[in-house]
Amino acid sequence: MSSPQTIVFDVNETLSDMAxxxxxxxxxxxxxxxxxxxxxxxxxxxxxxxxxxxxxxxAEIAQDSLVRLLAETGDGADEAAAGSxxxxxxxLEVHPDVVAGIEALSPLAELVTLSNGSASVxxxxxxxxxxxxxxxALLSVDDAPAWKPARSAYAYAAAQxxxxxxxxxxxxxxxxxxxxxxxxxxxxxxxxxxxxxxxxYFAQPDLEAADLPxxxxxxxxxxx
Numbered sequence: 411m412s413s414p415q416t417i418v419f420d421v422n423e424t425l426s427d428m429a430x431x432x433x434x435x436x437x438x439x440x441x442x443x444x445x446x447x448x449x450x451x452x453x454x455x456x457x458x459x460x461x462x463x464x465x466x467x468x469a470e471i472a473q474d475s476l477v478r479l480l481a482e483t484g485d486g487a488d489e490a491a492a493g494s495x496x497x498x499x500x501x502l503e504v505h506p507d508v509v510a511g512i513e514a515l516s517p518l519a520e521l522v523t524l525s526n527g528s529a530s531v532x533x534x535x536x537x538x539x540x541x542x543x544x545x546x547a548l549l550s551v552d553d554a555p556a557w558k559p560a561r562s563a564y565a566y567a568a569a570q571x572x573x574x575x576x577x578x579x580x581x582x583x584x585x586x587x588x589x590x591x592x593x594x595x596x597x598x599x600x601x602x603x604x605x606x607x608x609x610x611y612f613a614q615p616d617l618e619a620a621d622l623p624x625x626x627x628x629x630x631x632x633x634x
Contacts, residue, residue, distance in 0.1 A: 414629075415520065416522060417519045418522050418580045420523075421525035421531070422526065425504050425532075440480055444483065452468065460557040465555065480492055501534075502535060507603075510623050511626060512544050514626035518629050518630065521545045522546050523548045524550075553566070558587055558590050559586050564594035575596050576597065578596045588612065592613035598615045603620060603621060
């Protein structure tokens with residue numbers, strides 16, 4: 411494929427390593443596996459609000475759903491426990507491949523993020539990793555008409571970048587995000603760190619890579 415002019419990164423799970431959330435649940439007296447249940451529920455409810463024509467903030471859904479989820483466990487977890495888990499969510503680090511991948515990709519195209527979470531969370535995450543200056547902009551659906559994977563979210567990113575959609579490459583670990591970007595006219599790269607199988611009912615990605623340095627190599631950057 412020809413080189414994209416703008417590379418658009420999803421943030422949650424694509425750049426941030428969410429594994430420590432399980433430890434945060436355990437420290438709060440709840441089963442560690444509830445971290446995955448919680449995150450999936452945030453996405454489900456955010457998508458539902460979007461499908462109904464609304465646009466609720468990620469943090470609002472996360473906080474409200476977390477308090478209710480902890481109450482349902484019956485393990486004595488309370489709002490203080492919810493606060494500690496929310497703090498852990500805001501304090502995540504990037505995946506081990508991210509810094510090297512961003513350094514390899516930044517000479518190839520301008521870099522931006524597009525998150526269903528807040529821009530401030532991306533700002534802190536990338537700042538801690540020392541790569542914030544590699545990004546032209548940190549975009550959030552807080553300022554868009556709807557959450558990803560609605561087309562309007564990607565159209566918002568294209569407008570903010572001043573690019574035709576076809577000159578942009580969306581990078582995400584989530585197949586639903588890849589599918590949404592494809593439907594909005596962007597080119598797509600699926601970041602498959604776990605060796606998973608891509609769903610057959612979604613539009614196939616233009617590229618697939620095991621990590622960000624490998625993606626940079628496919629786009630003509632430094633060897634992985």
